[in-house]
Amino acid sequence: MGDRDLLRRAGHRVKENAREYVVTYIFLVLSIIFVAYSGRPMTDIFYQLMSRLTRNLFIVLALIIPIVAGMGINFAITIGAMAAQIGLLLVINWGVTGIGGLLLAAAITVPLAAGFGFLIGSLLNKMKGQETIGSMILGFFANGAYQLLFLFVFGKLIPLNESVTIVGGTGVANTLNLTGSVGLLSALDGLWRVTFSQALYGITLFAVLGSVLLLILKKIQRVKAFVTIGMALVFVIVYQIPVVNHSLQNINIPVITFLLIALLCLFNVVIMRTRLGQKFRAVGQSRVVANAAGINVNRVRIIAIMISTILAGWGQIIFIQNLGTLQTYAAHEMVGLYAGAAILVGGASIDRATNGQAIIGCILFHTLFVVAQDAGSNLFGDPNIGEYFRVFLCYGVIALALVMYAWRGNSAKKAAAREHARG
Amino acid sequence: MSAEYVLEMRNITKEYGQNAVLKNVTLRVKPGEIHALLGENGAGKSTLMNILFGMPVIHTTGGYQGELLLDGETTRILSPQHAMQQGIGMVHQEFMLIPGFTITENIKLNREISKPNIVSRILGEDLESLDMEAMRADARKALGSVGIAISEDTKIKGMPVGYMQFVEIAREIDKSGIRLLVFDEPTAVLTESEANQLIAVMKDIASRNIAIIFITHRLDEVMQAADTITILRDGKLAAVREKKDTSLVEMASLMIGRGDEGVIAIDAQAKTQKEQIALKVRDLHVDMPGEALHGIDIDVREGEFLGIGGLAGQGKVGLPNGIMGLYPARGEVEFFGEPLPLNDAKSSLKRGIAMVSEDRRGVGLLLDQPIEDNIVFNAMQVNGDFLVGPKFMQLRNGKQVRAFATKMIKELDIRCQSPTQHTGTLSGGNQQKVCVASALALNPKFLFVSEPTRGIDIGAKHLVLETLVRLNREMGLTIVMVSSELMELRSVCDRIAIVAEGKIADILEPNSSDASYGLAMSGLKAEGGEAL
Numbered sequence: 001m002g003d004r005d006l007l008r009r010a011g012h013r014v015k016e017n018a019r020e021y022v023v024t025y026i027f028l029v030l031s032i033i034f035v036a037y038s039g040r041p042m043t044d045i046f047y048q049l050m051s052r053l054t055r056n057l058f059i060v061l062a063l064i065i066p067i068v069a070g071m072g073i074n075f076a077i078t079i080g081a082m083a084a085q086i087g088l089l090l091v092i093n094w095g096v097t098g099i100g101g102l103l104l105a106a107a108i109t110v111p112l113a114a115g116f117g118f119l120i121g122s123l124l125n126k127m128k129g130q131e132t133i134g135s136m137i138l139g140f141f142a143n144g145a146y147q148l149l150f151l152f153v154f155g156k157l158i159p160l161n162e163s164v165t166i167v168g169g170t171g172v173a174n175t176l177n178l179t180g181s182v183g184l185l186s187a188l189d190g191l192w193r194v195t196f197s198q199a200l201y202g203i204t205l206f207a208v209l210g211s212v213l214l215l216i217l218k219k220i221q222r223v224k225a226f227v228t229i230g231m232a233l234v235f236v237i238v239y240q241i242p243v244v245n246h247s248l249q250n251i252n253i254p255v256i257t258f259l260l261i262a263l264l265c266l267f268n269v270v271i272m273r274t275r276l277g278q279k280f281r282a283v284g285q286s287r288v289v290a291n292a293a294g295i296n297v298n299r300v301r302i303i304a305i306m307i308s309t310i311l312a313g314w315g316q317i318i319f320i321q322n323l324g325t326l327q328t329y330a331a332h333e334m335v336g337l338y339a340g341a342a343i344l345v346g347g348a349s350i351d352r353a354t355n356g357q358a359i360i361g362c363i364l365f366h367t368l369f370v371v372a373q374d375a376g377s378n379l380f381g382d383p384n385i386g387e388y389f390r391v392f393l394c395y396g397v398i399a400l401a402l403v404m405y406a407w408r409g410n411s412a413k414k415a416a417a418r419e420h421a422r423g
Numbered sequence: 424m425s426a427e428y429v430l431e432m433r434n435i436t437k438e439y440g441q442n443a444v445l446k447n448v449t450l451r452v453k454p455g456e457i458h459a460l461l462g463e464n465g466a467g468k469s470t471l472m473n474i475l476f477g478m479p480v481i482h483t484t485g486g487y488q489g490e491l492l493l494d495g496e497t498t499r500i501l502s503p504q505h506a507m508q509q510g511i512g513m514v515h516q517e518f519m520l521i522p523g524f525t526i527t528e529n530i531k532l533n534r535e536i537s538k539p540n541i542v543s544r545i546l547g548e549d550l551e552s553l554d555m556e557a558m559r560a561d562a563r564k565a566l567g568s569v570g571i572a573i574s575e576d577t578k579i580k581g582m583p584v585g586y587m588q589f590v591e592i593a594r595e596i597d598k599s600g601i602r603l604l605v606f607d608e609p610t611a612v613l614t615e616s617e618a619n620q621l622i623a624v625m626k627d628i629a630s631r632n633i634a635i636i637f638i639t640h641r642l643d644e645v646m647q648a649a650d651t652i653t654i655l656r657d658g659k660l661a662a663v664r665e666k667k668d669t670s671l672v673e674m675a676s677l678m679i680g681r682g683d684e685g686v687i688a689i690d691a692q693a694k695t696q697k698e699q700i701a702l703k704v705r706d707l708h709v710d711m712p713g714e715a716l717h718g719i720d721i722d723v724r725e726g727e728f729l730g731i732g733g734l735a736g737q738g739k740v741g742l743p744n745g746i747m748g749l750y751p752a753r754g755e756v757e758f759f760g761e762p763l764p765l766n767d768a769k770s771s772l773k774r775g776i777a778m779v780s781e782d783r784r785g786v787g788l789l790l791d792q793p794i795e796d797n798i799v800f801n802a803m804q805v806n807g808d809f810l811v812g813p814k815f816m817q818l819r820n821g822k823q824v825r826a827f828a829t830k831m832i833k834e835l836d837i838r839c840q841s842p843t844q845h846t847g848t849l850s851g852g853n854q855q856k857v858c859v860a861s862a863l864a865l866n867p868k869f870l871f872v873s874e875p876t877r878g879i880d881i882g883a884k885h886l887v888l889e890t891l892v893r894l895n896r897e898m899g900l901t902i903v904m905v906s907s908e909l910m911e912l913r914s915v916c917d918r919i920a921i922v923a924e925g926k927i928a929d930i931l932e933p934n935s936s937d938a939s940y941g942l943a944m945s946g947l948k949a950e951g952g953e954a955l
Contacts, residue, residue, distance in 0.1 A: 270552075271550075273552055273553055274537070274543070274549070274550045274551060274552055274553065275535050275537050275548065275549050275550070275551055275553065276549040276550055278528070278532070278533075278535055278553060279533070279549075281521075281523075281524070282521055282524070282532055282533070285521045285522065285523045285524070286521050286522070288519070289519045289520060289521050289532070290521075290532070290533070292503070292515070292519045293519070293532040293533040293534075294503070294504045294507060294533050295532075295533045
């Protein structure tokens with residue numbers, strides 16, 4: 001009897017898990033198939049994937065707080081990216097180079113993104129329940145304002161150097177180069193790079209020493225410490241297999257960038273253990289109850305969006321310094337869409353997201369991006385098919401997430417009605 | 424505490440536009456007393472409480488006249504937060520709890536205990552880290568004082584409804600400096616034993632010199648718990664009574680103001696009962712979450728008014744829902760001698776069994792549709808009535824619908840502006856009557872009525888029950904009524920089956936002793952019938 005009950009519950013849990021992570025599993029299977037058919041060497045795929053993670057992970061992680069605060073996927077991070085691009089333009093114009101230039105751009109981003117975030121949050125407060133779509137449309141709208149700013153205000157009203165304006169016209173040039181004398185290319189990534197094996201051994205050492213230290217200080221359970229050490233050792237051993245070793249050989253890891261990403265992960269966790277974080281979660285789960293407890297719901301929501309917008313701006317700076325060129329009028333356009341799709345692929349939903357989901361989603365989503373074109377041409381004889389497929393997937397995932405959210409909401413409502421009927 | 428009253432609301436008058444909802448009402452609450460506030464829906468109880476809590480709806484509609492004194496000092500409460508700071512707490516009827524949070528987190532919501540850290544010293548106390556240990560300790564203490572044994576780390580989601588009520592109370596008690604607690608219909612969702620526990624907790628709180636305003640529909644609980652009773656009627660003060668000087672009957676009549684009609688008492692008229700069995704149920708199992716039935720046998724005679732009673736969650740609601748095919752069921756059911764297929768809602772309806780659901784807003788009504796369409800909708804779908812035109816393109820017969828709806832509105836006394844008013848804008852009692860009308864439109868031979876009086880005021884209750892009795896006595900309709908209110912069942916039914924733990928514990932006469940009912944409710948059968 002007990003056994004059967006246990007089995008039934010285990011089965012139920014598996015089913016729940018499958019339903020919640022259906023998108024993730026589909027992407028996992030697709031990724032494996034595509035990688036197999038792309039015909040590209042693993043070395044290359046891993047290399048590409050790593051540089052895409054360096055570029056994108058920070059922005060994806062910037063989506064978490066608004067989701068927890070019940071505001072859905074903040075597609076308006078596009079606007080944070082625009083703020084960052086204003087900062088970068090000024091830095092390039094002033095000729096500040098290197099990490100100093102990036103820090104200055106990041107500093108300029110903060111007040112701009114905070115201001116924009118305040119406006120976005122205030123607007124989203126007027127359209128509660130439709131934040132996801134609202135922020136998406138807001139992103140499109142802001143694009144218009146951005147063009148006005150970059151084509152007319154800069155250059156005409158605020159004088160710029162010739163090197164950053166359209167030749168023979170007004171407004172900011174189409175492409176801003178960060179390489180050469182501008183000196184912003186990889187200004188962050190290049191600070192400290194290590195090879196994969198250095199990183200792996202370094203992290204292993206850190207994990208083992210850390211666990212032992214915590215164990216001695218009795219701050220951690222014995223099981224947990226041993227599992228951590230064991231896992232680190234397993235990774236090291238697996239790495240000794242020649243195939244694995246070989247395919248990871250080319251990878252360079254920008255340490256500082258990944259430290260920043262790790263810091264953001266930590267921030268996302270720690271903020272939830274503060275008064276403010278408790279407010280985010282309360283507002284996210286029930287505005288009515290939060291309000292009754294005296295929480296200023298609108299203020300909390302605005303703070304969530306402001307933090308997200310600033311973080312997205314910093315994420316965009318990381319993205320552009322890695323890429324080396326700033327497509328003035330296009331670089332921000334897909335930011336919200338790609339980041340949103342990535343976090344959804346990881347199994348997040350409109351009302352629930354974690355660091356882990358963001359990271360897994362980012363890995364799967366970008367793996368598919370790396371191999372889609374080659375797989376398309378090998379499977380269907382046309383690289384464009386892979387390209388279409390990847391755009392299709394992007395919007396498909398977002399549409400699916402919205403539908404599933406509505407569907408879950410409906411069944412929850414039905415369950416509540418049943419509960420009510422029960423009395 | 425020098426003042427005699429912790430709260431004094433003097434000569435309060437409140438108008439919404441031209442409409443005066445409170446006229447010169449005075450409420451005086453002593454420290455440490457349980458003060459019941461009685462009144463029908465619309466008597467002005469909620470408006471009075473809105474004023475006490477400084478709800479925005481009061482300020483945006485021009486405020487109120489009169490004086491509000493806390494511990495003898497004139498105060499004007501500006502907002503719900505301000506009320507909270509003044510030590511006034513509220514236990515809501517709709518739970519103000521966050522399902523995904525633990526009990527601790529809910530109790531401490533927005534009053535978290537936190538420790539400063541480096542960041543918070545710069546950016547303010549919003550970023551202080553939570554001290555979960557201290558919060559848990561407080562939560563444990565508050566839970567202990569309401570007497571429920573449950574871990575403070577339990578999430579609200581999935582908790583029994585009764586427990587949520589106690590968590591709400593624990594949260595209010597945990598607030599420091601609380602001096603007045605308002606309980607808004609706290610027993611509406613509780614089982615009888617939980618309600619008794621709640622009353623014990625209320626008495627315990629009151630003994631700590633915290634005053635309680637107890638808003639309820641249930642008069643017997645008032646008699647059990649209250650020290651003083653203020654009764655409102657139509658926005659005016661009807662009476663203030665000490666408990667020892669009043670009685671159930673007097674309170675009911677003061678509330679209704681129509682003499683003794685308040686306490687439901689419909690004479691059991693003599694009537695001819697036929698011997699034919701209308702519904703024969705054998706070994707019926709119903710898989711309804713929270714109201715499961717595990718094998719019941721019962722016979723319902725034609726023309727009978729059978730009551731189904733029992734505590735919440737024991738399965739009484741499962742019977743109508745199972746036979747109507749709304750929840751999976753198995754067993755044997757015969758309807759007028761013919762086997763009735765189960766799990767097939769349409770076939771039950773086609774044979775002339777109709778049901779007024781307990782979930783009138785969810786299942787029973789289309790809230791943003793007019794009354795008349797709600798009344799005829801099922802009949803149109805099931806029997807093809809109220810339609811005109813050839814088979815392949817039948818249209819709604821507007822004239823016939825209007826005529827029938829008008830007739831029903833008159834017969835059942837549905838208070839509305841017109842048959843085209845949306846049902847969502849009706850009061851609970853009138854919505855219930857629309858549900859009854861919709862069931863009658865099917866021309867049923869057999870009617871299930873589930874919790875017909877839940878959440879509606881005494882006046883409307885009386886009308887709904889009277890209607891049902893009339894249908895039974897005058898039109899010979901066989902009715903099975905499921906209700907949580909035993910008094911109600913005993914006043915209108917011919918026999919009453921008590922369901923406990925998914926089985927029928929006993930079938931009793933309306934005049935059986937209270938003890939037999941009490942035993943049946945707890946799953947026992949009184950030995951030797953009426954011996955107890």
